[in-house]
Amino acid sequence: VIARAEAGDPVAVHAVEQAAFALGAVVAQLVNTVDPEKVVITGEGLAIARMARASMELGLAIHRDPASEAAPIEVYDFRFADYAWSAAINAIRHIL
Numbered sequence: 001v002i003a004r005a006e007a008g009d010p011v012a013v014h015a016v017e018q019a020a021f022a023l024g025a026v027v028a029q030l031v032n033t034v035d036p037e038k039v040v041i042t043g044e045g046l047a048i049a050r051m052a053r054a055s056m057e058l059g060l061a062i063h064r065d066p067a068s069e070a071a072p073i074e075v076y077d078f079r080f081a082d083y084a085w086s087a088a089i090n091a092i093r094h095i096l
Helices: 002-006 010-034 043-051 053-063 081-095
Strands: 039-041 073-075
Touching: 002 010, 002 043, 010 039, 010 043, 010 053, 039 043, 043 053, 043 073
Parallel strands: 039 073
Antiparallel strands: none
């Protein structure tokens, strides 16, 4: 879908925009519930966030509690080593 959207297929572009809007809604619920200092989007959500940032921002704006403070959103390039770091951190946390 991403490749077709990048090529300009209107159906794929619409699908990516809808997915980005939903991603924004999920991020808004996270911000409303947990009040993080920052939100990092990476991995499978990376292409959607980059391709349709405006749709993601709209979903975020509509679903974020106006009383909550907007957390900055960072779109972070995914590296496979990030999985290894995460696994190592979780292992250390379970040991300690």
